[in-house]
Amino acid sequence: MLKPGTSTVVAASNTGDSLRRRLRLGERFIEGWIFLAGLFAIIVLVGIIAVLIKEGLPIFAHSSPWQFLFGTKWYPVSEPPTFGILPFFVSTLMITLIATAAAVPIGVACAAYLAEVAPPRIRETVKPVIELLAGIPSVMMGFIGLILLSPLVQSIFHLNTGLCGLTAAIMLSLMSLPIIVSVSEDALHAVPKEFKEASYALGATKWETIRHVCIPAALSGIAAAIMLGVGRAIGETMTVLMVAGGALAVPLSPTDPMTTMTAAIASGIGNAVRGGLQYQALFAVGLILFVMTLAVNLIAGRVLERQKRKFAR
Amino acid sequence: MDEGTTVSISIAFLIYAVASIAVVVLAVIKAKMTRRISERTAFIFLGLATALAALPVLFIIVYTIINGAGAINWTFLTQAPAQAGKAGGILPVIIGTFCLMLGTLFFALPIGVMASIYLTEYARDNWLTRLINMAILNLAGVPSIVFGLFGLSVFVLAFHFGLSLLAASLTLACQALAMVITTSREAILAVPREYREGSLAIGVTKWQTVRHVVLPQALPGIITGAVLAISRAAGETAPILVTGAAFLLPSLPASPFDQFMALPYHLYTVAAHVPGMSRTTMWGVALVLLVVVLSFDVLAAIVRYRSRQRGLER
Numbered sequence: 001m002l003k004p005g006t007s008t009v010v011a012a013s014n015t016g017d018s019l020r021r022r023l024r025l026g027e028r029f030i031e032g033w034i035f036l037a038g039l040f041a042i043i044v045l046v047g048i049i050a051v052l053i054k055e056g057l058p059i060f061a062h063s064s065p066w067q068f069l070f071g072t073k074w075y076p077v078s079e080p081p082t083f084g085i086l087p088f089f090v091s092t093l094m095i096t097l098i099a100t101a102a103a104v105p106i107g108v109a110c111a112a113y114l115a116e117v118a119p120p121r122i123r124e125t126v127k128p129v130i131e132l133l134a135g136i137p138s139v140m141m142g143f144i145g146l147i148l149l150s151p152l153v154q155s156i157f158h159l160n161t162g163l164c165g166l167t168a169a170i171m172l173s174l175m176s177l178p179i180i181v182s183v184s185e186d187a188l189h190a191v192p193k194e195f196k197e198a199s200y201a202l203g204a205t206k207w208e209t210i211r212h213v214c215i216p217a218a219l220s221g222i223a224a225a226i227m228l229g230v231g232r233a234i235g236e237t238m239t240v241l242m243v244a245g246g247a248l249a250v251p252l253s254p255t256d257p258m259t260t261m262t263a264a265i266a267s268g269i270g271n272a273v274r275g276g277l278q279y280q281a282l283f284a285v286g287l288i289l290f291v292m293t294l295a296v297n298l299i300a301g302r303v304l305e306r307q308k309r310k311f312a313r
Numbered sequence: 314m315d316e317g318t319t320v321s322i323s324i325a326f327l328i329y330a331v332a333s334i335a336v337v338v339l340a341v342i343k344a345k346m347t348r349r350i351s352e353r354t355a356f357i358f359l360g361l362a363t364a365l366a367a368l369p370v371l372f373i374i375v376y377t378i379i380n381g382a383g384a385i386n387w388t389f390l391t392q393a394p395a396q397a398g399k400a401g402g403i404l405p406v407i408i409g410t411f412c413l414m415l416g417t418l419f420f421a422l423p424i425g426v427m428a429s430i431y432l433t434e435y436a437r438d439n440w441l442t443r444l445i446n447m448a449i450l451n452l453a454g455v456p457s458i459v460f461g462l463f464g465l466s467v468f469v470l471a472f473h474f475g476l477s478l479l480a481a482s483l484t485l486a487c488q489a490l491a492m493v494i495t496t497s498r499e500a501i502l503a504v505p506r507e508y509r510e511g512s513l514a515i516g517v518t519k520w521q522t523v524r525h526v527v528l529p530q531a532l533p534g535i536i537t538g539a540v541l542a543i544s545r546a547a548g549e550t551a552p553i554l555v556t557g558a559a560f561l562l563p564s565l566p567a568s569p570f571d572q573f574m575a576l577p578y579h580l581y582t583v584a585a586h587v588p589g590m591s592r593t594t595m596w597g598v599a600l601v602l603l604v605v606v607l608s609f610d611v612l613a614a615i616v617r618y619r620s621r622q623r624g625l626e627r
Contacts, residue, residue, distance in 0.1 A: 023518070024518075027518060027519070027520040027521075030520055031435065031520060033427060034427045034428075034430050034431045034435060035431055035435070037423075037424045037425075037427030037428040037430075037431060038427070038428045038431030038432060038435075038436065038445060039445065040424050040428055040490065041428065041445055041448040041449045041452055041490060041491065041494065042444060042445055042448045044448075044452060044463075044487050044490065045448045045451060045452055045455075047463065047467065048455065048459065048460075048463045051462065051463050051466045051467060052459070052462065052463075054466075055462075055466055102329075102333060105333045105336045105337050105362070106329075106332070106333055106336070106362045106365050106366055107366065109336045109358065109359045109362035109363070110359070110362045110363040110365075110366040110367075112359055113356075113359035113360055113362065113363045114363065117356055117359055117360070118360075118363070126363055126366075126367050128614070129367045129370055129371065130366055130367055130370070132370050132374075132607070132610065133366075133367075133369070133370040135541075135544060135545070135548075135606060135607060135610045136370065136373065136548075136603070136606070136607075137547075137548025137549070137550070137577055137602060137603075137606055138457075138548070138549075138550065138551075139548065139550040139577040139578075139580050139581050139602075140373070140377075140548070140577075140580070140599060140602060140603060142581070142584075142585075143580055143581075143584050143595070143599055144373055146584055146585065147584070147592070147595070148322065148376075149322075152322055152323065152326070156323070170326075174369055177366050181366060205348050205349070205352045206352060207351065207352035207355045207356065208348070208352075211355075228454070231454045232454075234456070235454070235455070235456025235457065235458075235459070236456070237456065237457055237458040237550075237551040238550045238551055238577075238581065241551075241581075241585075242581065242584065242585050262456055262458045262551070265458050265461075265462065266458050266461070266551055266554060266555070269461075269462070269465065269555050270554070270555065274470060282462075283462060283466075286458070286459050286462045289456055289458075289459060290455065290456070290459050293454050293455060293456055293459075294451055294454070294455075296454070297450065297451050297453075297454035298447075298451065301447070301450050301451075
């Protein structure tokens with residue numbers, strides 16, 4: 001009479017086992033997908049590099065890297081076409097430099113104010129407002145630059161057109177502010193309290209403490225913030241496409257109309273024949289752009305990492 | 314532009330220039346002042362710099378509302394554009410943008426959340442994890458037009474999706490991925506370890522713990538990140554410029570393989586390429602774009618605020 005009972009127990013534990021095994025299999029399946037998803041960021045980044053190299057490098061069969069990088073003539077549709085990207089490169093450099101030079105003092109001062117000086121209520125009001133700035137679409141900033149700022153720049157500097165590098169740089173300085181402010185502020189926050197207390201104990205005022213203790217201690221973080229701002233300015237597309245003027249010559253002054261690397265891609269790729277020379281040339285411009293921003297971001301990331309370790313307790 | 318606006322903007326930029334120079338000067342040379350006064354002066358300039366960083370945003374928003382409000386009426390919001398966007402409304406443009414946001418969310422959210430689960434719950438501290446983290450960090454810094462080139466070459470051409478809603482959504486999803494992963498990872502990391510340990514202690518498997526304990530707790534944070542990410546996607550122009558946005562279409566996209574109209578591209582075209590466009594219409598389009606993008610930002614802020622309140626009560 002005992003036998004059937006035993007067999008039931010065995011059967012039950014058998015189904016339990018197989019159920020568990022099936023569950024386990026299902027979990028393995030899900031966990032496999034999760035692992036794949038985890039790799040996705042790498043896949044996309046490698047995909048971008050692969051695409052840029054595959055579509056962009058063939059241009060160097062047509063024009064040598066020297067001609068391509070230092071040529072001053074971009075005539076993609078003339079016969080024979082010439083592809084020199086120096087005008088774009090110089091424009092990008094010029095606009096980025098001016099934008100960063102304008103944004104850094106304001107951004108760092110703002111970060112210092114928010115981190116060390118501002119009463120909590122002002123801090124809690126201003127921070128979301130600056131975050132809001134990061135949320136305004138770049139096409140919107142381009143529109144504002146086009147409608148409001150360019151007439152102003154034109155009349156102040158007595159130019160033929162207000163659509164020039166300077167206008168673009170002013171808009172870009174605004175757009176790189178949020179990242180400069182937030183990363184610098186984090187860096188200032190990470191400065192250990194003991195540093196400041198020691199400074200106060202020596203009789204330093206708050207401002208002296210900020211200038212001689214906090215900012216030097218957070219300097220590498222602030223440098224990273226500036227680099228991230230630079231990366232932002234280099235890669236910004238719509239604003240410069242709309243307000244930088246679009247001239248194809250090498251700019252000699254910031255008040256010249258110009259075309260940056262990003263704007264050259266955005267305005268040219270629509271008309272480029274797929275796989276044609278112009279198409280390849282624009283992908284090559286994209287490749288250079290990618291390498292520039294990657295370098296800036298890698299260095300910034302490395303610096304931030306080191307800063308974090310410096311004050312890690 | 315009227316005289317008053319010109320003057321006020323000139324003054325703003327004058328202050329901007331003076332303040333930035335003053336901050337540099339103050340930081341570099343030691344002014345011959347008593348320490349108290351120099352501190353006061355320094356703080357005033359720091360405060361001024363802060364105002365300079367914060368005021369332009371408010372100016373842009375208020376100015377857009379004032380100028381755009383005149384264009385907003387029933388016809389503008391419910392009709393299709395006519396006469397190259399000069400007449401009619403922008404309804405299909407708004408719908409196109411919402412389709413794009415949904416498409417982006419559809420691709421970026423599952424992959425982004427799963428990736429952040431991998432990074433927080435499964436990944437060990439090894440070279441692969443460091444590589445993934447580095448990729449995420451750098452993905453966030455890739456210029457939007459480069460994502461456009463990627464999307465054009467891969468989704469439009471190699472996958473034969475053509476210039477389409479699908480190709481543009483996938484491109485924007487790739488771009489949004491970094492943000493979704495970063496924000497969901499933060500939300501998942503914020504779930505206390507005791508919750509996981511409690512669940513594991515009563516014999517629940519790891520995945521079940523993640524699914525039934527960790528994810529529900531992290532949900533508000535994940536939603537905040539997703540909403541922010543699609544709000545950014547809604548404002549992106551460069552990637553959709555090359556992967557499928559069109560200025561004027563006779564009809565709404567009937568399938569994911571059709572081209573579409575979108576607010577940021579529409580604003581770009583009416584502002585930069587249509588001659589004789591009325592200012593009011595341009596500001597109207599700008600206002601609608603700003604409202605769409607910022608309302609999602611505000612929504613994200615509300616979700617975050619409410620979940621924080623709940624956390625405090627607990």
